Amino acid sequence: MRSVPQRLERLVCAEHCRYYKPWATPEPDCNSAQWLLELVGGRAELLDGVERLRGRRLSLTQVQEGTLLRRVCTPCQHYPHNCAYRRPDRSPGAEPCGGLLVLGQLLGAGLITPEDLLGSAAHPKHGTA
């Protein structure tokens, strides 16, 4: 039986992140991955929502994009210059990391709210229900 971090690596990074390298250790400081671990750790049913995204091509709406920029990307250690999607000189085809795309889908489905993403993943201000 895989652990939650192993399942998230498979369901989020391997499935949806174009920057994922299976031969490398996943980036421990990717803030979207930390948030997913935090949220799924408190609400196991969210893993079903992530499972349902398998095989889908994901994108962000403008509203999700703004919320996730403020609450997930700006505190991320890759932001901005070490992130292909957020760097000021990004290429036109640059895509968000897989964790950001999955968080956007969970927001869009109402499975999480912007308030769930207050604070930092390491020190969330929200109470997980």
Ligand code: SF4
């Ligand atoms: S898109 Fe970039 S800055 Fe935002 S969470 Fe992912 S790696 Fe971090």
